Amino acid sequence: MSESKNIEVSGSVMDGMAEKGGVLESPTKKPPTEYTVYPIRWLVLFIFVLYSASNSMQWIQYSIIQDAVVKYYGVSSITVYWTSMIYMITYIPLIFPASWLLDKTGLRVTTIIGSFGTCAGAWLKVFSVPQDMFWLGFAGQTVVAISQVFILNVPPRLAAVWFGADQVSSACSIGVFGNQLGVALGFLLPPMLVRAQGTVDEIAADFRLMFYLVAGFTSVLFVFILLFFKAAPPSSPSAAADLGSSLDSNFLQSIKKLLTNRNYILLLISYGLNVGVFYALSTLLNQVVLTYYPGANEDAGRIGLVIVVAGMAGSVLCGLVLDKTHRFKETTLAVYVASVVGMLIFTFTLDCGVIGVVYLSSIILGFFMTGYLPVGFEFASEVTYPEPEGTTSGILNAVVQVFGIVLTLTYERMLESVGDRWSNVGLCILLAVGAAITAAIQPDLRRQAAQHKG
Numbered sequence: 001m002s003e004s005k006n007i008e009v010s011g012s013v014m015d016g017m018a019e020k021g022g023v024l025e026s027p028t029k030k031p032p033t034e035y036t037v038y039p040i041r042w043l044v045l046f047i048f049v050l051y052s053a054s055n056s057m058q059w060i061q062y063s064i065i066q067d068a069v070v071k072y073y074g075v076s077s078i079t080v081y082w083t084s085m086i087y088m089i090t091y092i093p094l095i096f097p098a099s100w101l102l103d104k105t106g107l108r109v110t111t112i113i114g115s116f117g118t119c120a121g122a123w124l125k126v127f128s129v130p131q132d133m134f135w136l137g138f139a140g141q142t143v144v145a146i147s148q149v150f151i152l153n154v155p156p157r158l159a160a161v162w163f164g165a166d167q168v169s170s171a172c173s174i175g176v177f178g179n180q181l182g183v184a185l186g187f188l189l190p191p192m193l194v195r196a197q198g199t200v201d202e203i204a205a206d207f208r209l210m211f212y213l214v215a216g217f218t219s220v221l222f223v224f225i226l227l228f229f230k231a232a233p234p235s236s237p238s239a240a241a242d243l244g245s246s247l248d249s250n251f252l253q254s255i256k257k258l259l260t261n262r263n264y265i266l267l268l269i270s271y272g273l274n275v276g277v278f279y280a281l282s283t284l285l286n287q288v289v290l291t292y293y294p295g296a297n298e299d300a301g302r303i304g305l306v307i308v309v310a311g312m313a314g315s316v317l318c319g320l321v322l323d324k325t326h327r328f329k330e331t332t333l334a335v336y337v338a339s340v341v342g343m344l345i346f347t348f349t350l351d352c353g354v355i356g357v358v359y360l361s362s363i364i365l366g367f368f369m370t371g372y373l374p375v376g377f378e379f380a381s382e383v384t385y386p387e388p389e390g391t392t393s394g395i396l397n398a399v400v401q402v403f404g405i406v407l408t409l410t411y412e413r414m415l416e417s418v419g420d421r422w423s424n425v426g427l428c429i430l431l432a433v434g435a436a437i438t439a440a441i442q443p444d445l446r447r448q449a450a451q452h453k454g
Contacts, residue, residue: 049178056182088401099394108231114150173319173374187304273434276403307366314371329443
């Protein structure tokens with residue numbers, strides 16, 4: 001497709017004012033700049049969604065069928081949980097070079113690297129089916145986890161580079177949707193494909209099928225990225241993007257500015273608490289559900305699926321709300337408080353004895369807790385503009401991984417010592433603290449200000 005011929009012109013900020021009743025007083029004034037958005041942006045975003053999903057679907061691949069992995073490979077439960085936590089461990093030191101690379105080389109180069117790593121790790125798992133080869137599967141999981149550093153911080157950057165001011169929040173939420181889609185598939189498919197109650201030979205065949213499916217999908221996707229994924233449009237889609245691209249970025253200087261930004265620091269803590277709680281709950285969901293509903297292995301996966309799918313709906317809805325209202329502080333706080341309520345409902349309905357009720361409480365929890373992800377991303381981009389979105393979201397996710405590791409290990413210990421009720425109450429308290437911190441953030445919307453000046 002020729003990018004230069006198929007264009008849509010989005011009205012400038014001044015055009016928008018005129019439509020709302022503003023008057024351009026003098027015809028001699030400099031005419032407003034018209035910014036162009038290109039239809040191919042939707043293909044780029046769609047490819048990114050699939051790419052992100054291909055990586056995140058492997059995050060929970062082992063731990064959601066923890067009992068089957070323990071039975072087949074003869075490893076301990078905590079070893080299985082480390083296949084999930086390795087995603088968090090590798091992200092923390094590698095996000096800084098990955099953010100620097102994204103800032104210097106752009107979206108296409110880093111996406112190709114990440115897609116290749118995701119594909120290579122998936123193929124290593126194909127050869128890990130023999131019972132004495134779990135170490136190779138763990139190595140493959142580690143390669144996939146390392147590749148994640150080229151994904152999680154991309155949505156706000158991709159949205160800012162390709163989409164106009166009236167679509168940037170929605171595009172970011174769709175980008176985050178890709179990660180959630182993968183997590184949903186990670187909850188759904190392994191319990192369906194791997195029979196925990198099967199014989200050794202049956203479980204081996206199930207693992208082989210699952211690993212081949214993922215490896216095949218990531219291979220096809222890698223070819224698509226090489227052929228169709230573009231780094232940037234020929235021209236900036238908005239005034240904020242135009243100004244951001246014209247600034248000389250200094251990576252170390254950006255980090256210094258970010259770490260001295262009060263609003264950003266508060267957001268780092270509140271975002272880390274919210275997503276860290278989600279990581280902990282997701283990693284140990286199989287164990288928590290089987291405590292009250294023995295043999296409900298597939299239900300554990302489906303409950304995880306329900307949490308994430310509800311979060312997808314929440315993400316897209318929140319993105320639309322942000323694009324329409326630009327009420328970033330209010331939306332963030334409202335979603336956070338609702339996450340606390342959702343976690344309380346989940347906590348006190350888990351042992352009701354009716355698994356259908358657990359499904360319903362999971363919908364409420366997921367809609368707000370995982371729906372919060374793009375809201376936090378976009379709020380961070382607003383309060384830190386014009387620092388590179390990749391760096392802003394990279395540090396945000398690095399902090400999330402730290403919280404995720406600490407909370408997952410703590411949650412696992414608490415489940416053993418005090419049971420799920422008090423463990424989940426502890427998670428509720430942490431979310432309440434995060435909501436209070438969110439309330440203290442000032443709505444310093446710098447990107448909106450730059451857009452209006454444009």
